[in-house]
Amino acid sequence: MKRAVFSNPWLPILILSPQLAIIAVFFYWPAGFAIQSSFFLQDPFGFGSTFVGVSNYTDLFASSEYLRVAWFTIIYTVLVTFFSLAIALLLAVKADNVLRGAKTYRTLLMWVYAIAPPVAGLMGVMLFDQSTGPITELFGAFGWDFRLGVNYWDTATAMIIVAVWKQVPVNFIFFLSGLQSIPRSVREAALIDNRSASGRFWDVIFPLLAPTAFFLLIINITYALFDTFGVIDTLVKGEPGNNPMTLVYKVFIDGFRGNDLGGSSAQSVVLMVLVLILTIVQFRMMERRIHYT
Amino acid sequence: MSKVTLDRVRKVYPNGVEAVRPSSFEIPHGELVVMVGPSGCGKSTLLRMVAGLEDITDGTLSIGDRVVNDVDPADRNIAMVFQNYALYPHMTVAKNMGYGLKNRGLPKAEIDAKVREAARMLNLSEYLDRRPSQLSGGQRQRVAMGRAIVRSPELFLFDEPLSNLDAKLRNQMRIEIRSLQRRLGVTAMYVTHDQVEAMTMADRIIVLNAGQIEQIGKPSEIYNRPASTFVASFMGAPPMNLLPASYNGNGHVALGDDLALPIQADADHAGEVQLGIRPEEVHLSDKGKTPFQLDLIEELGASRLLHGKLAGHEFTVNAPNDDAPLEGTLMLDLPQHALHLFHGETGRRL
Ligand SMILES: Nc1ncnc2c1ncn2[C@@H]1O[C@H](COP(=O)(O)OP(=O)(O)OP(=O)(O)O)[C@@H](O)[C@H]1O
Ligand SMILES: [Mg+2]
Numbered sequence: 001m002k003r004a005v006f007s008n009p010w011l012p013i014l015i016l017s018p019q020l021a022i023i024a025v026f027f028y029w030p031a032g033f034a035i036q037s038s039f040f041l042q043d044p045f046g047f048g049s050t051f052v053g054v055s056n057y058t059d060l061f062a063s064s065e066y067l068r069v070a071w072f073t074i075i076y077t078v079l080v081t082f083f084s085l086a087i088a089l090l091l092a093v094k095a096d097n098v099l100r101g102a103k104t105y106r107t108l109l110m111w112v113y114a115i116a117p118p119v120a121g122l123m124g125v126m127l128f129d130q131s132t133g134p135i136t137e138l139f140g141a142f143g144w145d146f147r148l149g150v151n152y153w154d155t156a157t158a159m160i161i162v163a164v165w166k167q168v169p170v171n172f173i174f175f176l177s178g179l180q181s182i183p184r185s186v187r188e189a190a191l192i193d194n195r196s197a198s199g200r201f202w203d204v205i206f207p208l209l210a211p212t213a214f215f216l217l218i219i220n221i222t223y224a225l226f227d228t229f230g231v232i233d234t235l236v237k238g239e240p241g242n243n244p245m246t247l248v249y250k251v252f253i254d255g256f257r258g259n260d261l262g263g264s265s266a267q268s269v270v271l272m273v274l275v276l277i278l279t280i281v282q283f284r285m286m287e288r289r290i291h292y293t
Numbered sequence: 294m295s296k297v298t299l300d301r302v303r304k305v306y307p308n309g310v311e312a313v314r315p316s317s318f319e320i321p322h323g324e325l326v327v328m329v330g331p332s333g334c335g336k337s338t339l340l341r342m343v344a345g346l347e348d349i350t351d352g353t354l355s356i357g358d359r360v361v362n363d364v365d366p367a368d369r370n371i372a373m374v375f376q377n378y379a380l381y382p383h384m385t386v387a388k389n390m391g392y393g394l395k396n397r398g399l400p401k402a403e404i405d406a407k408v409r410e411a412a413r414m415l416n417l418s419e420y421l422d423r424r425p426s427q428l429s430g431g432q433r434q435r436v437a438m439g440r441a442i443v444r445s446p447e448l449f450l451f452d453e454p455l456s457n458l459d460a461k462l463r464n465q466m467r468i469e470i471r472s473l474q475r476r477l478g479v480t481a482m483y484v485t486h487d488q489v490e491a492m493t494m495a496d497r498i499i500v501l502n503a504g505q506i507e508q509i510g511k512p513s514e515i516y517n518r519p520a521s522t523f524v525a526s527f528m529g530a531p532p533m534n535l536l537p538a539s540y541n542g543n544g545h546v547a548l549g550d551d552l553a554l555p556i557q558a559d560a561d562h563a564g565e566v567q568l569g570i571r572p573e574e575v576h577l578s579d580k581g582k583t584p585f586q587l588d589l590i591e592e593l594g595a596s597r598l599l600h601g602k603l604a605g606h607e608f609t610v611n612a613p614n615d616d617a618p619l620e621g622t623l624m625l626d627l628p629q630h631a632l633h634l635f636h637g638e639t640g641r642r643l
Contacts, residue, residue, distance in 0.1 A: 185379035188346050188366075189440075193393035195367035203392070207383040 031272060038265035049262070056266035066250070066267075073225065073246040076160065080224035083164045085216060088171030089209075093201070095172075096179040124162030125234050135161075149236060149243060156244040159235055163228045171216050178212035179205070218282045225274070247271060295357045295447035295480050296322050297343065302352035304338050304504075312338040314504045315352060320497075325474050325481040329491040330501035331527070336484040337452055339501070343482060344373050344450050356448055367396070372441035373450040377457060378433045380425040380440075386412070387421040390439045404443075411439040414473070431462045438470065442477070449474065449481035455490065467494060488528050492516070500524050518633075522640035525569045525633060531598060533633070536606045538568040540634060540643075549604040552583065556632050565637025572598065572611040574631035581624035585610065590619065599623075 006012050013020075038056050040049040060066050127135045128148045139146040147154050182205060190204040206213075229248050236243040245253065248271065255264030297320040304313040312335045320326045328336045341347040343354060345366035353360050361369050372393075380389050390411060391404040399407075412418045415435040425433055434454065441449055454470070455463045471494050474481050485491055491498050492512045500507040500515065500523070508520035519525035525533040540546045540556075542563030547553045554568075573596075585608060591598040592614070599610040599619065610625065634643040 183377065183379065185375040185377055186381065188344075189373070189375065189379040189381070190392075191346065192344065192366045192371065192373055194396040195365050196396070199396060204381055210383075 034265045034268045034272075036265075037261055038269050040262050042259075042261040052262065056262045057270075060263065060266050060270070069245060069247055069250050072156070072244050076156070076163075076244070076246055077221055077224040079160050080163045080167070080228070081217065081220040083160070084167040084171055084220050084223075085213070087164065088168045088216075089175050089213075091168070092172050092175035092179055093205075095176055122234065124158070124165065124231065128158045128162075128235070149241075152242055152244055155235060159228070159232055159244065162231050162235065163224060166231065167220060167223055171220065174212055174216055175209065178209045182208050214285060218278060222275070222278060226271075296320060297448060297480060297482070298353075298355040299343075300353045300355075302339075302342060302354055303350050304335070304342055304347060305350045312504055313342070316506050317352075318499065318506070318509055320480055320482065322480055323478045324496040325471070325483060325494060326497050326499060327483045327485060327491040327495035328499045328501060329485055329488060329527075330507075332486060334501040335504040336486070336501055338504075340373075340450050340452055340482055340484050343448070344371055345369050367393075369448075370444075370446050371448045371450055372444045372446040373452070374437045374441050374454040376453040378425070378437040380433060380436055382425055385422050385424060386417060386428070386436050386439075389425065389436055390443050393440070393444050407443045407445075408439075411442045414442070415439050430458055431466070434458060434462075434466060438473070442473070446479065449479050449483075451481065451483040451485075453485055454483075456485070456487070463490075470494070488530065492528070498528075500527060502527075518642065519569070520642050522567050522569065522635045525635070529571060531572050531609050531611065534570045534572060534603075534606075534608050535635075536568045536570070536603065536608070537637070538566050539564060540566045546632070546634065548606075552604050554583075554627060554632065555629065556634065557629055562636060562643050566643065567635040567637060567640065569633035569635060570608075570627060570631055572609045574628070575610050576626045576628075577610070577612055577619075577623055578626040579624060581626035583625040583627050585623045585625045587619055587621065587623055 037049070039051060039053060041052045041056070042049045127133050128146070130136060130148055133148075136146045136148070146157075148158050149155055186204065186208070187200075190200045194200045194203065225246065226248050228246065229252070232245060232249045233252075236245065236249075247267065251264045251267045251271065254260045254267065258264075299319070300317050301315040302313065302317070303311070303315045305311050316339070328339060330336055338347060342349050343356075345361070345364065349362050354362055356369060356371070381392065384392065387405075387408050390408045394404045394407060408421070409418070412421055415438055417432065417435055417439060420428060420432060420436075425436065428436065434457075437454065451470070455466050458466060467490055483490075483494060492515075495512050497509060498512055498515050499509050502523050508515060508524045510518075510520075515524060515528050519528065519533070522535055526535060536548060538546050538548045540563055542561070544555055544557070545553045546556050546566065546568055548568065583603065585599075585601055585603050587599055587601040589600040591600065595614060596611055597614050599612055601608060601610075603625070612619075635641060636643055
């Protein structure tokens with residue numbers, strides 16, 4: 001790594017200052033505030049607060065409801081990540097067979113990615129709508145009385161489907177470009193070395209996709225853990241009731257619906273630690289092993 | 294026995310390009326055939342059809358006595374060396390070489406022995422645990438060779454395997470590949486656009502032009518009796534001089550108005566011809582009868598190239614380097630055996 005040298009030590013800081021300001025205002029300040037308030041018990045009506053030490057945290061881990069949500073979050077994250085990656089990989093492999101070199105098609109497929117994310121969540125709500133949703137009707141035709149927002153597992157299913165659906169195009173684009181960057185001659189060498197298509201995939205293609213796949217794995221875990229807030233919010237419509245939710249959504253519910261600022265701050269600190277761990281894992285793994293060239 | 298037979302093999306790409314016109318030839322067992330021609334003439338396409346990487350549009354391809362048109366590449370018992378080596382970046386050298394054998398279900402000990410043997414042959418023994426990215430270009434080339442060798446194929450296919458190497462390494466690998474192929478006695482097809490490689494390595498050369506076979510022959514035949522003006526100008530450096538001339542049908546070819554050369558040709562064509570003369574087959578001689586107007590001298594070290602005009606046309610002479618100062622009009626001796634006659638329109642040899 002080359003070290004750039006500035007004659008004036010304040011210059012780099014000046015250049016970075018807009019970015020630093022944004023990070024400070026939107027990340028460090030609220031983060032610091034969350035850490036601080038996680039040690040206090042806030043009066044629900046805003047009349048001051050009392051220092052309670054780590055009792056917000058001990059309450060949290062003693063709470064069976066919190067542990068239940070944590071379990072659900074894990075299951076949810078695993079399923080969303082797995083299906084988003086698997087479906088996208090399958091589609092990318094199929095598209096890659098057709099698309100070698102056909103740039104126009106590739107561009108067309110990119111459009112899906114550009115359109116999908118903002119629209120997908122809302123479309124999900126409409127598709128699973130209790131009275132008019134076609135998917136609800138489809139499930140009904142198979143005898144599954146699908147009740148979004150009422151039945152715990154039905155809501156969970158919808159949450160997973162919509163979240164996966166939103167994420168598949170992103171993964172697809174990354175996988176496709178990963179596949180297309182594998183040299184043709186390497187595939188051809190494999191064609192001569194191995195007659196089984198699935199053998200070639202797992203022995204040659206997939207390992208060469210591993211850097212992409214690993215990158216996407218982290219991205220998808222982060223997505224399922226944190227970025228599906230909007231999906232969950234549109235689907236459960238702010239009425240947790242008997243509905244499933246993830247840890248991030250619970251922070252919101254407890255803090256803003258339950259007015260338990262101290263408890264929800266403790267929860268968000270736990271999540272911050274989780275993000276930190278994910279980031280460290282990502283950097284460590286990226287440095288090691290995963291690179292071939 | 295693994296001869297290779299192509300019977301009117303043709304390739305039309307989906308976009309309508311006829312990359313290979315119907316071509317027939319046979320490669321006897323153990324022979325190394327070099328396919329040479331300018332860029333885009335269909336060399337790679339032909340090779341890739343033999344490998345099974347491209348479908349054959351028409352015609353039949355046999356390896357040994359088996360028609361392999363519809364046989365999977367993995368089942369053709371061939372090995373291919375690619376221009377950019379096409380090594381598996383995530384596998385060690387040993388794994389790269391052994392991958393094909395593993396898929397054929399060979400026991401691990403046997404694969405190991407074969408890989409070691411090939412590595413020893415190619416001086417790769419100390420690199421077996423490295424990844425391709427940790428090797429030099431020449432070493433990667435060897436690994437690609439090793440991967441081909443361990444399979445003990447019936448047929449080697451090479452697609453410009455040396456074009457990514459520097460000149461010195463290229464010469465060295467050329468000799469190594471040739472002697473390896475001889476030693477193993479495996480039939481081989483070798484694509485290149487380097488005529489030196491073609492001349493030095495080939496048992497026989499196939500010269501391709503725009504998807505068509507121009508000539509098939511031993512290197513000496515290609516050089517001494519080029520079948521067309523295309524072959525004549527493609528093979529040989531500097532290329533053969535080609536001069537428009539006219540042939541009277543009975544022993545004299547006229548260059549311009551006042552220069553007529555006697556020639557031995559049993560051509561039944563009279564009229565417009567192209568007269569071909571290799572730069573290295575003419576000699577400067579006081580007794581020569583043909584005037585040559587010298588314009589420019591290029592020093593090559595061992596010899597020098599004299600560029601100028603003969604009967605008003607561009608002409609090059611390859612003269613031995615004897616430091617004698619040369620200037621103005623020189624006299625050339627054009628021996629009869631140095632004169633090649635080609636049809637004025639078709640360019641075929643007369
Ligand atoms: N996949 C393809 N689809 C359509 N046309 C192709 C394809 N591959 C090659 N061609 C065309 O077929 C012709 C022959 O190509 P080929 O690759 O065999 O040439 P080559 O002799 O190997 O050239 P080079 O020396 O540059 O490698 C060219 O005109 C090329 O544009
Ligand atoms: Mg080629």
